[in-house]
Amino acid sequence: MEIKINLDEYADVPFIKKLLSQIKGIKSIEVSDNDKTYSWDEIESSEYFGKVMEQSENEYKNGKSQELTDDFLDEIFNKK
Numbered sequence: 001m002e003i004k005i006n007l008d009e010y011a012d013v014p015f016i017k018k019l020l021s022q023i024k025g026i027k028s029i030e031v032s033d034n035d036k037t038y039s040w041d042e043i044e045s046s047e048y049f050g051k052v053m054e055q056s057e058n059e060y061k062n063g064k065s066q067e068l069t070d071d072f073l074d075e076i077f078n079k080k
Helices: 013-021 040-044 047-061 070-076
Strands: 031-033 036-038
Touching (some): 013 040, 013 047
Antiparallel strands (some): 031 036
16 A cells, blocks of 8 residues: 655655654655655765754754644644
8 A cells, every 4th residue: 555645845854754654554655756766765864864853853952842742643644
């Protein structure tokens, strides 16, 4: 089975991939842009991923974080 998600250009793709990778039953995650598919290894080793992770860690250290509650996850995935 496959699920397709369309994101805008400002979507936090590394965060979304990390979030999805923690869900039971997901075997693999691929990101494609204009017919180019990036592997998880390519994304993790990219300069941008490192910057996003660093920014995320800094925000967490400064108290700028949001808890991922069941209600929040339901809101993200439009689950009623």
